[in-house]
Amino acid sequence: MTKTRVKAPFKADHVGSFLRTEPIKTARKAFANGEIDRDALKVVEDQEIEKLVQKQIEVGLKSITDGEFRRSWWHLDFLAGLQGVEFFEGQYVSAFKGEKTRNNAIKVVGKVDFDQHYMIEHFQFLKEAVEKYGDGSQVAKFSIPSPNMLFTRIQGDEYYNGNREQFYEDTVAAYRKAIQAFYDAGCRYLQLDDTSWIDFVSEERIQAVVEKEGMDVQEIIKKRVSCINEVIADKPNDLLVTMHICRGNFKSTYITSGGYDQISDAIFAELNVDGLFLEYDDQRSGDFEPLKNFKRPDLTVVLGLITSKFAELENPENIKARINEASQFIPLENLALSPQCGFASTEEGNLLTEEDQWNKITHVISIANSVWSAI
Template identity: 80%
Template sequence: MSKTTVKSLFKADHVGSFLRTEPIKKAREAYLNGEIDQEALKATEDQEIEKLVQKQIEVGLKPITDGEFRRSWWHLDFLAGLEGVELFETEYVSNFKGAKTKNNAIKVVDRVDFHDHYMLGHFTFLKEAVDKYGDGSQVAKFSIPSPNMLFTRIQGDEFYNGNIEQFYLDTVVTYKKAIKAFYDAGCRYLQLDDTSWIDFVSEERIQAVEEKLGMNVQDIIETRVRCLNDVISEKPDDMIITMHICRGNFKSTYITSGGYDHISDAIFAQLNVDGLFLEYDDKRSGDFEPLKSFKREDQTVVLGLITSKFPELEDAENIKAKIKEASQYIPLGNLSLSPQCGFSSTEEGNILTEEEQWDKIRHVIEIADNVWGNN
């Protein structure tokens, strides 16, 4: 059992991933070259994650992650660990502006299910480290891709043979099992990363997804809301589940631009998540007008006003002014602050140094303390 009970989100938060350290990079390369075995790689990962946990505590963070140090991708590693899902090499062409990802993708080859997923061990190690080095005020936070990253992105491949409803039902059951398993392992703060919402940030992307799925945009949005709500419908009361939305994060580049206008009612008024991490670090994310759809007094909106893509520190007074502007739509008590995304959504990482990364985290904490008081 965790030393601390999470009842609300922290005012200074972060999305989760951190730049891979040199020992991690070297060990992973050595493993891929056949120079060390899986056990040696894990030993290095364990050591570096313990150091990362201590560093997060040292700088003053309360939600503590493992930095996703054991992952290559923020989403594919988890999804490929599900029953019936496989990772494979593809001719996939990167959608990022000015950068190319590895040619990896996933496919459904059997009935989707959750059973003895290896990342449960990753969480257990993180929690033990937080309990070991923390003072009881920290909590182990773990991130996994949203069910929409499976159901809406893959569409069942050949296995489900067009039976989308069965694929949907299996996805929901799979994720319900996952949430229960992480809860039973002691997880009280789970984040669902969901980039599927970028389908609705521009008219061009809306048209493309309508043509791909043969559905109108409102039906597509409602399906994604239903998927998330069904998945979390049985979550325990003492477990917080949040959702993170961004427009892509790879080597300091992005996929697309556009505001939350088309999805504001869906994410603020219809989704039953406890918190929303929203990308707001530059003009690509639009203005705060969509925040007017906010309805729930028990929900937190985490403003991603600090960029994880570049090292320059934002002007603190400007950030505080933006928080004040957002509070015209959402009560200040329901707002929090974070970077807009992680620092290393894939193992390659964004283009800044580790020290610059920690400067960003300190910046978030200092501004949050100034706005909301020490948290």
């Protein structure tokens, strides 16, 4: 039987994380203090995720996530669930403008591999909730950090001792297993979140990564492209894989600024993903000129023109004008709209209310319906 491909990214889409609700915050604090056990915490998480699924469906979203309600970090939780990787208390290296994160980090203590990752169960619960409350037009979307995040975010390597090639090969193999496991669990819309690309948005960061890696900048970019492409090389045809790029998202702050100029060939022409979610909510992301390197008619570029950092709603006509400007480089049918990032990349969340959050989502849907209704 021929399998139907998910029609996503949708014209109105989103990155995935949502502000943690008060019951989630209370339960997680009680668990951390030893006042409830993990089973009791899961009961609250399950209830709140079901409510979140219903809310997303109610406002009109088609890609439905669990809001990352069970996570503390958008990336470290998944990476620490891989074999050979562990959490530890260390200085977290991402320097956000004006805010300091918690001192959680990851290190490699053994051969990197994938086996019975606990987030498979997280996805299965989400899928069942979407099937329970949806009408068949929605799809369960799950986000995991890109494999590039393991290379760029570890703060200790007690196993590979500088053997980069073996580290690379093992990570690719682990991720290929992961993608197949999510597919076998019913996932048809998987997003790879990858902030490693901010290494190439400014001369300061390019110089730092070249010194760290001891390689030419184009070699580093090529390696990060090949990592993604190798991981998804044998993915099933009906599994849609997208990639999200941003410049940091913690308590409404950011890490760096700069455009896509240095990586435009890589992401628009060489990456084999089905869609790209790009941060474009303010001047820090540069202009649309890099979009000229778009060469793939099967690629959807999701413009993150709506900010998830602040409550004020963007002028719809300004957003439509920016979409029109981007369409001078990429056909309108290959474009879509979303917030530039999630609302809570970590459990602390951005500095806006849940009402503000849903106003942003309905704003995205309203503008997208207006722009693409005739397509």
